[in-house]
Amino acid sequence: MTKRNEPEKKSGLTVLSPEDVFRFNCHQGLDCFTRCCRDITIFLTPYDTLRMKNALHISSGDFLTEYTVTMIGDTGLPVVVLKMREDDEKSCPFLTSSGCTLYPDRPWACRIYPLQPESTKLTEKAGKTYYSVMDVPFCRGLLSDSVLSLSDWIEEQGIPVYLEMEALFKKITANERLTKEKITNKKIQEMYYMACYDLDRFRRFVLESTFLERFDIEPEAVEQIKTDDVALYLFAIQWLEYGLLAQHVLKVKPNVMAAKKQELGIE
Ligand code: SF4
Ligand code: SF4
Incomplete structure (x- = not known):
C-alpha cells in the first residue's frame, strides 16, 4: 500500500x-x-x-x-x-x-x-x-x-x-427490535423477502390487494410506485418500518381505524 x-x-x-x-x-x-x-x-x-x-x-x-x-x-x-x-x-x-x-x-x-x-x-x-x-x-x-x-x-x-x-x-436490518431475537415467523420472513427482493410482487401486493383501501397514501405516491422501482423500494422500506418495527410512517385510513377500534371494543 x-x-x-x-x-x-x-x-x-x-x-x-x-x-x-x-x-x-x-x-x-x-x-x-x-x-x-x-x-x-x-x-x-x-x-x-x-x-x-x-x-x-x-x-x-x-x-x-x-x-x-x-x-x-x-x-x-x-x-x-x-x-x-x-x-x-x-x-x-x-x-x-x-x-x-x-x-x-x-x-x-x-x-x-x-x-x-x-x-x-x-x-x-x-x-x-x-x-x-x-x-x-x-x-x-x-x-x-x-x-x-x-x-x-x-x-x-x-x-x-x-x-x-x-x-x-x-434501518431495518440493524434495528434492535429485529436483531434481539431470531425471527422464526414464516409470515414475517416472507413479508420481508417480498418487500426487499421481490419488488414486482410487492408492487402487485400494493396495487392489487386491499392495501390502498386500508392505508392513506398520497395519489402522487401511488402513481410513482406504479412505474418507478426506486420509489417502490423506498415505499417498501417504509412498509417494513411500519409492519416490522411498529413505526408510524404509514397512515391507516380513518374508517379502517374506526372499524378496528369497534371490533376491539375500544372507544
Ligand atoms: S480480474 Fe479480478 S483477480 Fe484479476 S486483477 Fe481484476 S479484480 Fe483482480
Ligand atoms: S463482476 Fe459481473 S461477472 Fe463478475 S462476479 Fe460480478 S456480476 Fe459476476
Whole structure:
C-alpha cells in the first residue's frame, strides 16, 4: 500500500480514510482476468436485485428464481445469494471471456472490490465508513503501480447510490427490535423477502390487494410506485418500518381505524 497518506491503524485494524491511496489496476491483459468471478459467494442487496433484474429486463420473481439462492441468516431474515453456474469452475452466470455482461449494473460486492468496509465500535462512533484493501493472492491488479484514492474509487465505481440505498435497508436490518431475537415467523420472513427482493410482487401486493383501501397514501405516491422501482423500494422500506418495527410512517385510513377500534371494543 502506498504511503501518500499513511492509512491509520485503529483498534488493530488498518483502515483507509477517503484521502488514502491504494494500488490497483484491473484490466483484460492480466492472466488473472475474470478469475475473481468464479467460485465466490456474492450476497445481493435489495438494490442489487433491483438493478440487475432491470438490466436483464425480467421480473424480480424471474430474476430470483433463475439467478439466486435464498438462505436464512443469523437473524432469521432471508438473505439472497447469487447462484453460480454448475460448471467445474462455478463461474458467475454473467461472466463471459471478455468480462462481465452486467458490468454497469454489477452488484455492490463486485463494485467495491478490492476494498471491504470495516466496522468497529470506533468507526461506528465516528459515524464514518472505513475500508481496508482485501488480500487476494491471485489478484494481479493489487500489484499494479497505479495508485488511486479511496474517494476517487468510490465515485468511479458508482458506489454512492448503493451506500444511500443500503443505509435505508440497514434501518431495518440493524434495528434492535429485529436483531434481539431470531425471527422464526414464516409470515414475517416472507413479508420481508417480498418487500426487499421481490419488488414486482410487492408492487402487485400494493396495487392489487386491499392495501390502498386500508392505508392513506398520497395519489402522487401511488402513481410513482406504479412505474418507478426506486420509489417502490423506498415505499417498501417504509412498509417494513411500519409492519416490522411498529413505526408510524404509514397512515391507516380513518374508517379502517374506526372499524378496528369497534371490533376491539375500544372507544
Ligand atoms: S486483477 Fe483482480 S479484480 Fe481484476 S480480474 Fe484479476 S483477480 Fe479480478
Ligand atoms: S456480476 Fe459481473 S463482476 Fe460480478 S462476479 Fe459476476 S461477472 Fe463478475
